[in-house]
Amino acid sequence: MTKGLDTAARDLVDPQFFATLEDLELIARTAVEGFLQGLHRSPYVGFSVEFASHREYLPGDDLRHLNWKLYGRQDKLYVKQYDAETNLDLHLLLDWSGSMTTASGKVSKQRYAQCLIAALAHLALMQRDAVGVTLFADRILEHIKPRGKSNQLEEILEALVSTPLRPHAESATVLHEVAELMPRRGLVVLVSDLFYPGEELFSGLDHFRYQGHDILVFQILDTLERRLPVEGAIRFHDLETGEELVTRAEEIRPAYQAAMDRWFGELDQECRTRELERVTLTTEEPLDRGLYNYLARRAHDY
């Protein structure tokens, strides 16, 4: 796709993979202020406004947008729709800790996340949005500021393949540091397995919310972590702490899955409180299908 990318980076932007995303628009939940016009609607009325179409009035619509002339001719209420195409700062935050190397199947969580980040970056750049990437573990490992320049994708992909992982990341306090690096309001996409203490994680996310960012969380889990679909005696090795534990997977599977469900429930509760979106993707799920489903739902919402 782009000259200078090595083979590993090219794999991340496989045309066949992105073909399924060509007809989708990444519609941010929150319009941000930008200095580049794009497809995104601005929350600020009267700024770079273009009339798009009419639609029938629905209760709750702003009365200022009613087309009274049309009402006089057709005796029906219509509201005017304006498309404000603005530039969006897309902040892609990628968990680059040891736990992301989990790979019970062919694809590790790290690889899966790389693909997802590349896809999102490519999509955003096609829409002339500014895209930035931050790789973090127990500290910030790489940070690329959001830009809309032509080689931005190349730079991002290069960072994804060249930055070494940090094995330990037991705390999410680093998110506060990341938030400090993003003074401009935009869309923050966090890609992580979220294996952090709940309070620290949501404290970090609150920091982003405080700065006015809209937040989207992709939780990437390995199939093993999600459902424990193995049999027999297993020596489980914690990729971050190095700790090991031997047990019969089938013996504890129901209780494990119940514990996971409880955890998801707690995360959802916290997300709902903060009006966050959280999407869980497992590595056995095709990446394209996961993104398609997610983006389709976002498109429907907006």
Next chain:
Amino acid sequence: MAGFGLVHFGFLFAAAAVAVPILIHLLLKPRARKMDIGTLRFLKLVLKDSTRRRKIRRWLLLALRMAAVMLLALLFARPYLSRAGTEGREREVIVLIDQSASMSATQGGRSFFDRAQEAAEKILKGLPNETATHLAYFDSAGVTTPSESRIDWRRQPGYGGTDYLQALRWARDIVVNSKRPERKVYLLSDLQRSGLRGSTFAGLPADVELEIVEIGKPLLANLAVESVEAVDTLIRPKQPLVVTASIFNAGQFPAKKVQVRLVLEGDTGKLPEQVETVDVAPTSRQTVRFTTSIHKPGVYKGHVELTSDDEFPLDNKRYLAIEARTPDRVLLVDGEPGPSVYANETYYLEAALRLRLPRKGSSLTPYEPERLAWGQGSTLPDLRPFRLVVLCNVAAMPENEVLRLSGYVAKGGSLLIFTGKQVQAEGYEAFHRAGLLPALVEGQAGPGAFRFDTWDKGHPIFRPFSDPQEGDLRRVVFQRITRLKPNQNAKVLAAAQSGEALLVRGGLQNGKVLIFASAADRDWSSWPQSRLYVPLIHQMAGYLTERLPENQRVQEKPAGPGSENEPGIVAGDKNLVVRNVDPGESEIERLTEEQFRKAYRLPALDAAAMKKRAVAALPALPGTERPNEIWTYVIWALLLVLIGELFIANRTHA
């Protein structure tokens, strides 16, 4: 609840290998695959919750593994059900050993009794410790129990007869009172048919099992001196005493030229031995007659024996003792002589004494009565030759005659007094003063109907009348009687329904005195014409002359019980006791178990029980399976345990 035994007890030591499979299991524990995971946070959470469950599983796993090893060891030890309750607390066992004389028969150098003892020992040793056991030896004399229900190895087979009934009744009493649910009776015997005595056994309770253990094999032949007796013990001129012996051939083959020997010894020395030869047909008896050379009174002791030997030698010899006596002279003092012989006061009495009683085939009466008509001025003859003096309705006697009479009694003579209408108180004052009378004569009573109402049934005089079939004394009615007031030391042997004494016994020094309250003739009753007159007169005369079996000098008693009182002749203080083996023991015919059970109303054995018993009787050879082995159940239990172990082991880690 049933207990069990082990064919190979030693294999239980293999249970010590309980550690081996556990070690093997630990060594062969499947190695866990290593898998990377993002966090152990949730696994730890889960495992923390199930720690208690896993601990229980691990203990259960250990228990199952140990159980598997124990079951394996038990399998090799070959357990079998012994029908014993849990440690025997539910069981009560009675072992009855026949100790009759026939058990002394020997086969293969060992007596039946020894074999029975060994069999009983085996039974007792096979019982669990808590079993309530009762060991008893039985014969016709009853049941004897050793201390602590242990085999008495010093005990010898007895000399008595066989009586299964007493033993079964004894066992029944125990099992009926027992509260233990499992009760069993073992009967160890040669099952001699002669042991069947009566069939009034009520049977054992339905849930009580009787196991009959037949000891030895039936004897093929047995010769026995079944009985020995003197035809008569009265010595008469030119009439030697004759001794007869009954020789019994219990076998199925004829016995030819059987030599029978008589050995006798008198006060003056040994008499010449006599040997007779006789042929005895199968299952028949042959009487051998020995004419002795006894011509003088005295006691002669000896035996009759067979010169040949057999498997049961105890009955080949039989002891006898003879008290040879001359007839007793009896002086009948007639107090009221009549105009004719028939009217004499002593007519019926004399006739009764001259009659021979059908006993021992004797053709002679042991009494020689002599009548003396008593009147004014009469005197008694020399009383020394007389064994008994009888006064019949004597009104009175001069003082000196009374004194002679009392002197006679004091020296051992006997006096019998019949009253009558002439007997008044005044006339007997002299007798009273001389101490001859056991009762004071008070006068007459009647007319009325005086019957025998009560009498001393244990006294030798009245023993034959204990059974009314032999003669009912109550049918004797007296119109009048003499009212007697018994002395303090006297004993009323019979009384009328009004309480009046009818027969009173007394004595003076060595002599005995009887006074009868009525007349010996028909003046006061028709008793002399009844069938009870002669027997009662003979009983009274026999008692006073010591000719009744009870007071004869020679007493015959059975040998036993057990091995006590062995056959032979033992001299006591006054008597000579002759003991012999029960003649029924010479019978060699045996009962089958079926016949035995039928005779005593015991449930018959079904085919299954008989087969089971037959197999149980077989020695437990290596490789031979017992029918009650439970190894199949052990295998199933082992399989279940192993499956359970596998199931839990696959689910118990970390």
